[in-house]
Amino acid sequence: MSKVAEIITERILEQLEAGTVPWKKGWKGAGRPKNLLTGKAYRGTNIWLLSGSEYWATAKQVKQLGGSVKPDELSNPSIGVFFKPIFEENEDTGERVVKRRILLYFKIFALHQLDVPEKVLNKIHDGESVLDFSPIESAEKIVREMPNRPEIKHSSQDSAHYSIIFDHVHMPNKELFDSELRYYEVLFHELAHSTGAEKRLNRQLKGNTAGNRESYSKEELIAEMASAMLCGEAGIDEASTIENSASYIENWMKALKKDSTLLVSAAQNAQKAVDYILQTTFDN
Numbered sequence: 001m002s003k004v005a006e007i008i009t010e011r012i013l014e015q016l017e018a019g020t021v022p023w024k025k026g027w028k029g030a031g032r033p034k035n036l037l038t039g040k041a042y043r044g045t046n047i048w049l050l051s052g053s054e055y056w057a058t059a060k061q062v063k064q065l066g067g068s069v070k071p072d073e074l075s076n077p078s079i080g081v082f083f084k085p086i087f088e089e090n091e092d093t094g095e096r097v098v099k100r101r102i103l104l105y106f107k108i109f110a111l112h113q114l115d116v117p118e119k120v121l122n123k124i125h126d127g128e129s130v131l132d133f134s135p136i137e138s139a140e141k142i143v144r145e146m147p148n149r150p151e152i153k154h155s156s157q158d159s160a161h162y163s164i165i166f167d168h169v170h171m172p173n174k175e176l177f178d179s180e181l182r183y184y185e186v187l188f189h190e191l192a193h194s195t196g197a198e199k200r201l202n203r204q205l206k207g208n209t210a211g212n213r214e215s216y217s218k219e220e221l222i223a224e225m226a227s228a229m230l231c232g233e234a235g236i237d238e239a240s241t242i243e244n245s246a247s248y249i250e251n252w253m254k255a256l257k258k259d260s261t262l263l264v265s266a267a268q269n270a271q272k273a274v275d276y277i278l279q280t281t282f283d284n
Contacts, residue, residue, distance in 0.1 A: 004193065013282040015267065022174070033046065033053065033054060033055075033056055034054060035055075036055040036056060036057070036061065036114075036116070036124075037057055037061040044081045046081060048250060049078065049081065050080060050108070050110075051203050053111050053112065053159075054111035054158060055110070055124065055158065056078070056080070056108050056111070057104060057109060057111075058106065059074075059107070059109065062109070062114050065116055065117065066117045067114055067116035068114070068115050069113060070114065070115055071111055073113035073114075076113070078107075078108055078110065079105045079108065079109035080105065080108045081103060081104065081105045082105075083101035083103055083104075084102045085098045085100075085101050085105050086098070086100050086102060087099060087282065094216050110138070110158075111157060111159070112161070114179055118180070119251055121139075121157065124156070124162055126279060129174045131176070131177055131178070131179065131180075133174040133175050133183070134180060134222070135181055136143045136178070136234065136236055138236070139184040139188075139230075139234040141234075142230060142233065142234055143187065143189075143191070143275065145277070145279070146193070146277045148164065148199065149194075149280055150167045150168050151168040151172050152168070152187070153169070153171070154170055154171050154173050154174065154282065155170070155173065156173055156174070156176070157170065157172065160172060160189075161190065161193075162190045162191075162193035162194045164205045165225055167197060169187070169190040169193075169194060170190075171183075180236075184231065184234065185228075185231060186227075186250075188227040188230040189223045189224060189226070191207070191277060192222065192223040192226035192227060192230075192270070192273045192274075192277070195272075195273040195277065196222075201272055201273065201276055203219065203269065205219065211280060218266055220264050221270075222269045222270045222273060223273075225266060225270035226270040226271075226277075229271070229274045230277065230278075233274070233278065242259075
């Protein structure tokens with residue numbers, strides 16, 4: 001197997017493992033991967049390799065759009081692949097014909113890894129139906145009263161995440177979500193991640209990268225369980241949230257080979273995260 005084929009196999013296996021989790025982002029921008037500059041959809045193996053985001057661009061392409069790759073993302077590209085034809089001349093006809101094709105790969109970045117002009121983001125979302133967002137006061141109160149809360153930023157970027165480096169939560173714009181419930185589920189999930197920062201509950205988040213699957217998966221479990229608990233506290237469609245979270249947790253457990261200690265540990269940490277956010281005094 002060639003080096004490129006090995007890389008492709010490894011990436012696809014990672015996607016398959018991640019794909020056992022029925023995680024629905026809940027906001028616009030979850031379609032077939034496309035090139036941000038050309039708008040063309042990727043085909044073949046690239047559909048698997050680039051399934052984590054809808055829009056992608058190389059460093060050169062995003063520069064053409066007037067943007068750049070975020071400095072802390074330069075060392076974390078994904079890969080796409082293409083076949084380069086090798087030609088030879090037909091001795092009888094003199095025509096150039098394809099002798100063989102060489103499999104090559106290129107480095108590419110997802111939209112959330114890029115800083116691009118707002119006009120580019122607006123063009124992406126042109127014509128999409130948007131949510132007439134109505135804040136849920138019980139949920140807003142939880143967010144508003146969280147002690148030592150990280151800054152919450154909104155934009156058209158196709159990403160929800162907590163940045164431990166900058167101590168902020170990034171959320172897609174509220175109107176891009178499918179529903180108010182989904183917005184608060186995701187926001188609570190990211191706020192739960194933020195409780196793991198050193199200045200809060202210190203869950204040693206710096207080691208929780210996708211490359212370290214065990215610690216990464218445990219932290220995801222903590223955040224998802226905490227989100228379900230906080231939705232329950234806010235009184236917003238608790239049954240639906242818990243049902244979705246139970247499916248999420250079940251599949252992460254399969255991915256981690258049914259580690260019997262993981263669920264108990266994650267539940268304890270999730271409760272601590274919720275207690276921190278709600279300013280609840282706990283003894284253990």
